[in-house]
Amino acid sequence: MEQQKTFHEFITKYSFVIPNYQRAYSWGEKQLNPFINDILEHCDNNDDSSDDTTYYLGHYILENSNNSDKFEIVDGQQRISTIYLFLLVCGYLKEKNYINGIDFYPVSYDKLGLEEIKAILNTRKNVDTELEKLLENSKTSSLKRMIEAVRLFKAAFSTSKKNDSVLNVDEIDDYIQIINKAYCSVAIFNDKSVASQIFELHNTRGVKLTETEKVKALLMKNIYIHSSTPIEAEKNIQEIQENFARIFELEEKASEVWLRGDMPLDTILMHHLRAVEDGNKIENFGSPQWFEGDRGSFEYVKESLSIKNKEEIVVYAKRIAEEFARSMEIITVDIPNADKKDNNHLIGDVLLLDKNKSLIFLLRAFRSDNSINYNLIKRWENFVLCYDIIYWNGFFYRAQYRDSFGAIYASLKPNSGFNDCNDLLLEFYKGKWFGSGWGHLGENAKKRFEEGKNKWLSNTYGWTRAGYFLYKYEIKKGTREDVEKIRTDIFKDDKVSIDHIVARGLTKESLGYADYENLNENDERKKEANELWKEIWGVINGIGNLALSTASNNSSDSNGLPNEHIETYKKCGFIETAKQVETWKNPEQFVSRINERSEDIMGFIYESIVNRNDLWE
Template structure:
C-alpha cells in the first residue's frame, strides 16, 4: 500500500479484514421518519455537500492503519469508516445496475473495490461476515436472517438506508458519487510489527475523535504482552487468549448496546476486581497496574474478569430482564450504575434468581429515595462497607438487605437522609417527570394486580411512549366552566404539580386532550387502570378540584410507601 492513496487503489488487489477481536460494526442508521442524526446519515450528507461544492480537491476519508500479515491487511484503525465505504459502494452499484448495465470502467471499479470473481476485497468480523457477504456483497438474500447480532443488523440497516437514498437519485448523481468515493484520497500506514501497530493506535487521534477507554485498554494490554513476554510461544498464546476474550466482549457489546456504555462496564469491572466502589479513573488505575510487578498476570486476570462482566450483563439486560419483573423494574428506572457492581458479584457468585430479585427490589427503593429526597448525602459511603464484605467467601445477601433496611428506618443522625419519614415528605412535593413516570407505572402495576391470581405485571415498555399529563392543566383553560376548580395561589403552588394531579398516558393521548374541559377529558380516560379510576375521586358535579387531587394523591403515596 502507498502512504498516500485513493480509496480505489487502497482496496484494489488487496484483501482487507477486520480481526475477530476488533469491535464489530457500530455506526447507527436513522429509523424511518426519524430526525435523529446518525453516523450513516452524516456520512451521506458530507458526500452530498462535497458534490454540491464543486471542489477541485478530492474528498478526504482520513487515515487507515493496518497490520500487514501474509496475504492480507488487518485493520487496526479506521474499520468503521472502511465498512461504511464498502456498504455505500455496494448499495451504489446495486442502484446503478437497476437503471442500466455497468460500463466497462464501472465493472473494473466494482472488481477493484467490491469483488473480483470470488475474491472479496473487504471482510468484516468473522461472526458477522456471512451476513455481510450474503446481504451486502452478493445480495443473495433480501430478508435478514431470523437470528442476528446487533452489529449484523446495523450492517443491514446501513446498506438498506444507502440503497433507499441512492435509489431515488438520477443516474448522474450515482455516477458522480462513484467518482467521488473511488477517487477520494486517504492515507495509509501498514506495519509488519503488531506491537508498533498497537502503539500507533494508542496514540493516534483521528480527527479529534478519541477511542473509547475500553479500546485503549485493549491496545495497552496487547502492547504489554509484546513488551513483557519472555518468549515467542508464551506471547502468541497470551495474545490468542486476549483476542478470544475481546471477541466475546465485542459480541456482548452488540447485545447490550443502548443499555449500558462499554466504558461504564470497564469501570464496574474494576470495582469488582479490586472490591471497592471507590475505584474510579479506569485508565490511570490500569496504567498503574501495567507498570507494577507481574503486569501480564494482571492482563490475563483482568481481561477474563472483563469478559465475565460483559457476559453477565448480557444475561442481566437480556433474558433475565425479560423474564424477571424486579430486574425489569430496576432497569426501567435507569441510572443504576452504583448498584451494578453488586449485581455483577451476584452473578459471579452464582446466586439464585430470587436473591438477585431481592437485590433489585431493595436497590430500586434506595435509588428512588436518593433521587426524590435530593440531599447531599453520598450513596457510595453508605453502601461500600457492605459491598466489600459481599465476597465469594461470604456471598449471602442478608447483610446488604439489612443495611438498606436500616437506611430506610433509622430515626435520626447521619444515616437518616433516606428514611421513610423523609420519603413521605419528598412525595408531597414536585417530582421530576422521569421519576414521576416510573412511580405512576409502579402504581399502575399495583392497580392491575389487585385481586388477580396468576397476574403477570405490565412491563414498562408495554406503554407506548409514556408521558405525564397534568389532569388539571398547568395553564387554566379559557373556556368556562372548565371543571377544574378555582386556580388560586394554593391550587397552583400545591396541587398542580403533585402525584395526585399527574396521570400516565401515551404521547398521542396527551397531545389530544390538552386544555379541554375536564368532563371531555374524563371521557378519554379509558386506557389503563389509573385513568379509569379518576372518576372515583371526582367531587360532586364532576369537578376535578384540590379535594379530588388530595384524595388521589394520598392513595398513590400510601401505595408507594408500602412498596418502597
C-alpha cells in the same frame, strides 16, 4: 510501511478481513452523507474526468502476523466497508460488477448477512421489499446499519441529469473513477507490535475514538511493552483480542435485549469499571465518574496502570478485558433471562429505580453465585426505597451517609454466595452502619413517611422516585397484559415520565368560568374562581394528581380536563388510574378526588413498601 498510489491498487491487492475484536459496522447517516458529498465535490460534472480533483481516502493500518493471504484491518474498516456497500449499489444500478477483484470479509457474525445483501441486489427482484425483510430479521445492529447504508445510497441516486445535490446514475462510472484514483496511505505490520503503536497512530491523526476503543488500545499497548518476552506478548495480546471480540459481538446484542432503553458500549464500560474493574475491586465504586473526559473510563484505566509495576500491569490489563467480557454476558444474557424468569421482572424494576446503584449491585451479584437470589433483590429494592424516603424528607444529606453503600457492594464477592450481602443489608436496615443518627432504616422510614404526609399530598412532582412509586402502584393493580404494556410503552428510554392529571395550565374557562376575564375584581364569581384555583394549586403537585405518561402523551394531552385523558390511560395500561379519573368531571370536586387518590396511593406505598418487616425477618 508501504505507500500505495491509488485506492484501486490498495483495495485489489490484498484480501481483507475485519477481525472480531474490532467493532462491527457502525456508520450511519451522519457519516454517509459527508461521504456522498465528498464524491460530488470531486466530480465537476463535465465530460472530461482528467480534470477532476483528487480524492484522499485516508490512512489504513493492516496486520498480517500469520503470513496468511488475508490482512486484518486494524484501522479503516468503516471506510472500506462503506465503499464496498457503495460499489454494490452502483453495480445494482448499472448492472455491472464493480466489486470484481475485491476480496472483503466483515466480522464473522455479519458475513452471511452481507452475502444476503449482495444476493438481493444481484437478483434485482423486489429489492426494496427484500431489503426491508432482511432489516426486520437482522440479528445484529451492524447488519442493520449496512442495510440502511445500502438503502441510503440507493435513495441518493437521481435519474435527473440536472440535479447537482444528489448522485446521478449516468455518472456512476465517473464516481467509480474518483474512488479508484483516490490517494490513500497504508501501514502494514507483520507482528503484534502494531498493538504498541495503534494508540499513537489514532491520536496523532486526530481520529475520534470511542472510550472503549481507547481503553482497548491502551491495554494492548501496555501488554506489548510490559510482557516479558515477544512470545509472551503475542500470547497476551491474543487474549486481549479474543475478549474484545466477544465484547464487540455482544455490543450488537446489548441495546436490543436491554431492559430499559439503549445501553451503549461506553456506558457499559463505565458501569463495569465502577462495579468490577479487574475483579478485585473493594472500594471506590463511584469512579470513573463519567463515561468519557477527564473523569472518564480511559483516564481511570490509565491512572490505574500508572501506579502498577511491570508484572502487575500485564495481569491487570488481561483481567480488565476478561472481566469486561463477563460483564457484557451478564448484561446481554444473564440479566434479561433472570428478569423474565417466572414473569418476575424485579431485576428490571431495580434498574428503573436506581440504575447507577443497581448496576453495580447486579454486576457483582451475578458474579457471586450461579443463580440469582430473588429475596436478596427484593431486599435491595426495599432498602433503596426506604433509604430514599428518609433522604427525600430532608435527613442525612451529608456524603458520609451516602458513601456507605460501598460496603454493601464489597460484600458481593465472586464465588462467595449471597449470605454476606444478605447479612450486611440486614445490619444496614437495622441501622448499624449509617451512623448514630440514622436509626433503624425500616422504622425510620415509617416515621418519616408519616411525618412527611403533607409533603406527599402537596409536592412530590419534582422527586425522581415519585414515578417509581406510581409505577409499582399501577402494576400491582393491573392485569398481566396491562403490566407488559406499561413496561414496553413507558420505559423504553430508561426513565419514568409523569404528568399532572389536573393540568397546571388548566384555564379558568375549563373550570367553568368562561366569563372570568370580563369580571371585575370584586365580583363574587371571580373570587370563587380564584379560591377554587388556589385550593387546586395546593395539591396539584401532590402524588394523587400525578400519573405515569410518555413524552408524546404529555404533548398531545396538553391542558385538557382530566376525563379527556381516559383513553390515553387505558391505552398505556393504567387501568386503575383510568377508573379513578373517570369521575373527575366537576372542577369543584378536583381537590377531594386528588386527595382520595393520594390516600389510596400512600396506603399502597405503606403496605407494599414501607411496612415490609416480612422481608427482613
